Amino acid sequence: MKFIPRGYEFERAGPVSNKVQPVVADVAGRLLLCVLTLLLNTGAYCGEIWRGAIKSIPDGQCEAGQSLDLWKTPIMTSVLLPQASRLALPTIGGPKILLMKGTALASTVTVFELIGAAHLVRAQTH
Template sequence: MDSGFIALLAEKLVEGLKTTLLLMAICGVFGNLLAVPIAFARISPRSSLRKPAYIFILVLRGTPVLVQLYLFYYGLGEILSRTPSLRHSMLWPYLRSAFGYAALALTLNTAAYCAEIWRGALEGLPKGQVEAAKSLGLKPWQFRLLVILPQAFRNALPALSGQNVLLLKATSLASTITIFEVMGAANLVRSQTFRVYESLFGAALVYVALTVAITFMFSLVERWVNKPYRH
């Protein structure tokens, strides 16, 4: 493998890595935050909250991420492009960007999957602890924020770690709607040099390194959260 090709591949992968990290950071943060209220709505006794949350999760989990990306980019993007008021507004540079549609699709997809993880963690809490916490006289939002969520977070951490690794892999699909991330960088080098295996192998190494980093980060958080419970 010649040094010129290695230098080109490394340069493009580093450029794509910046986009991948940015996309994952946005989708990971907002997707995980959005998942919490959806999970509470999912277990709510009120059908007006429970049913929409159930439908949201069902639709997002029941369709492939690639289909969702296409629907947002080619579907919603086409609808917005035909709205003159939007085309001449300050928002148009952002609305016509493929990055925004990819971020929206992956954020909602992450929220749907993580909401089910949170739902399982919330429903798995011991009933005795929940009833004891309610007897403290806390307001509903205080009860959920100070008592329920910390315990559910500890239970949900292992599954959330795996889901965020899946989010990393899903970002590779963003290259199909013209976003230059790690997979897009590998495809560009492959098309320019016709070095298929080397380009894809380079991208694979980047994804493996990122997976190790994510797993390690979550393991540190898990140790920190579980530290008070160790004897």
């Protein structure tokens, strides 16, 4: 299970522009490439925020759920996540702002695609 956090570390540490490009460049368009890049980047940040919030809850809370004979899923949904959400939700604002900045960058990619398509149509009709 340690490979998942290491993958998120790689995702967070690298530049946004070239994360998905080698994988998706030949398969799909540039807009899908932008969406996947922004999704992975924001997901990495939000995942780390939620992980830190859950880790910051004292172990006694989980032990209290176990003493009530709850399974892991009810402990997580009824005991840990409500407390972690109070810690994580104010911090989520940072990745939201980064996502909004990234969508502005993605809009420039689609503008260049539209201009390229317009040049192609003009070349075919004249």
